[in-house]
Amino acid sequence: MARTEHQMPNVLRRGKRPYYYIRYRIRVWECGAFDRKEKEHRLGFCDEITEREAKRLRDEIIRDVNRQVFELPSRIGLADFARIYADRHYPTLTLGAREKYRSLMANHIVPTFGDTPLGDLGPGPVQDFINSKRDELSWWSRNDLKGLLSGMYTKAAEWGFYTGRNPTVGVSLGPKQYKRKKYRLSDEQILTLLNELTADVQLMVATILSTALRITELCWCRAGNIDVMRGSLTVQEKYYRGEDGDTKTPGSHRVVSLGMLHGLYRKRIFGLQPDDYVFTDEHRLPFDDRALLKKIKPVARRLELDHPGFGWRTFRRMNLTCMQEGEEAVHVFDAMAQAGHSRPETTMRYMLLGSGSQQRDKKVRELQERWLPDNCAGSRNCRCCLSC
Numbered sequence: 001m002a003r004t005e006h007q008m009p010n011v012l013r014r015g016k017r018p019y020y021y022i023r024y025r026i027r028v029w030e031c032g033a034f035d036r037k038e039k040e041h042r043l044g045f046c047d048e049i050t051e052r053e054a055k056r057l058r059d060e061i062i063r064d065v066n067r068q069v070f071e072l073p074s075r076i077g078l079a080d081f082a083r084i085y086a087d088r089h090y091p092t093l094t095l096g097a098r099e100k101y102r103s104l105m106a107n108h109i110v111p112t113f114g115d116t117p118l119g120d121l122g123p124g125p126v127q128d129f130i131n132s133k134r135d136e137l138s139w140w141s142r143n144d145l146k147g148l149l150s151g152m153y154t155k156a157a158e159w160g161f162y163t164g165r166n167p168t169v170g171v172s173l174g175p176k177q178y179k180r181k182k183y184r185l186s187d188e189q190i191l192t193l194l195n196e197l198t199a200d201v202q203l204m205v206a207t208i209l210s211t212a213l214r215i216t217e218l219c220w221c222r223a224g225n226i227d228v229m230r231g232s233l234t235v236q237e238k239y240y241r242g243e244d245g246d247t248k249t250p251g252s253h254r255v256v257s258l259g260m261l262h263g264l265y266r267k268r269i270f271g272l273q274p275d276d277y278v279f280t281d282e283h284r285l286p287f288d289d290r291a292l293l294k295k296i297k298p299v300a301r302r303l304e305l306d307h308p309g310f311g312w313r314t315f316r317r318m319n320l321t322c323m324q325e326g327e328e329a330v331h332v333f334d335a336m337a338q339a340g341h342s343r344p345e346t347t348m349r350y351m352l353l354g355s356g357s358q359q360r361d362k363k364v365r366e367l368q369e370r371w372l373p374d375n376c377a378g379s380r381n382c383r384c385c386l387s388c
Contacts, residue, residue, distance in 0.1 A: 006066055011043065011054045018046040020054035024065055076161055078121065078152075079114035085152050088159070095243045104141075104148050108133065118156055121167045130171060139176045146171055180309040185318060189305055196299045201292060203264055204279060205315055207233075211256040212319040212339045215289045215312040216240045217247065224274030231262030235340065239277075239286045252340035313350075320350045 009022045020043040025036050041061060043054045082105055090098050112129055113121060126149060133142050149168050156162035185193070190209065194202050204218055213235065220239035227234070234255050238247050247253055258265055268278060277286045293311055300306040320339055323330050330338075336347040 007062055009058070009062070011051060011058055013046060020044055020046060020049065020051070020057075022058050022061070024062060026065065075117045075119060077114065078116050078118060079110050081118055081152065081156060081161060082110055082114075084159075084161075085155060089151075089155055094245050095240050100144065101148055104145055108145055109149065118153070118162050119164060123167050123170050126167050127171050130173060134174070138180075139173060142173055146173065181307075182317065183307045183310070183314070184321065185305065185314070189303070190318070192303055193296075193300060193305060196303065197296065200279060200287075201295050203261070203268070204287075204292065205296070207258070207261060208312065208315040209319055210259055210261060212316050212323075212335075213256065214238065214248065214252075214316065214340070215292070217252070217340075219277075219279060219286045219289060220244065221278045222274065223269040223272035223276050223278055226258075226265050226269050226278065228262060228266045228269070231258045232256065233258055233265075241288055241290070247340065249340065249342040251337070251342045254337060254340055256338065317350045320347060324351055 007024050009024050011020050011022060013020055021040055022043065023038055023040050026039050027036055043049070043057045049057075086102070086105070090101065093101070113125075116125075126146075130142055130146060133145065137145070146168050150166055153162060153166045153168065157166075194206060197205060204215075207213060207218060208215065211233070213233075216238035217235045220237050221233060225234045225236065226232075232255050235247065236253055238245055238252075265278070269276075272278070277284075279287050281287055281291070289312065297306060297310070300310060316339070320335050323335050323338065324332070332344050332347060335351075336344050339347055339350065341347045
């Protein structure tokens, strides 16, 4: 919280024609920091006003000055605070989060609210801002915008730049809507795609289809993380576009089974040191996920499998979907552990299930046999009502 100041300067006199004046300090924002500057203010000539009147004028002026000192931190423009926020907070984030925040800040928040003082932004303008992005951004991107603004005001309060209520409180995003349709690949399409890929990319895609690993986790994979005896892979970190880092969530630290792929991994890590990366480019550096996707996209396009949103998440989604299908479908919490999610709701959003699992379909039929009249049971085209 900002420290308040109280000034009450003495009324002074000077000049050949004497006049009353006061000196006081003000705080100004310059070059990304607050600075103190002394200011002098003339109250009037001594032959025109009395000292008592001069003191009354001083009190009126200093009252506004003291109030300005108290409110000044929240008068900093949002664009100026965005630079402070970036310098102090971004280094604590992962590379992916930093890139996303910089993009949202530069393309959306600063152009809209850059000249607005922190203390002047309220829930109304924020709600209008979120609503204006409905046709441009997905629900999740708008949620990121709201979260970034909320985080900025939280840090502003912690660092003494803001003392009011967070303006994102009460702001609604509306019902969840997806900008892109989620597509599902058939077994034949998956086999065709895998057969057209090079050996490195084929093994990586097959691994994600089998284990639901994130591509950043697979790029980080080192020879020492492969247990050839048990046929498993231990996930401990991630590699994202040139930077090693911790996994996305604590639940992402996990062990996944390689199944029938363990033989290929056994051959691949033969002769490697435990700290050597399993998948590397020509410079012996871990693959960049974007470079790998450029090898997959042309093949998918040629096979007419490409669609908006096609990428690594497509393969991850296929694994989680298929794990929830069939009579021996795994529990959602098992699928959550497989994906490395921290909440089952996140796992459920990945899945592309039909009208229901086979267990639920079986239960529906059992209830229908118990409750529906004879003239309804077994008739697919029945339009029965309560009176049938």
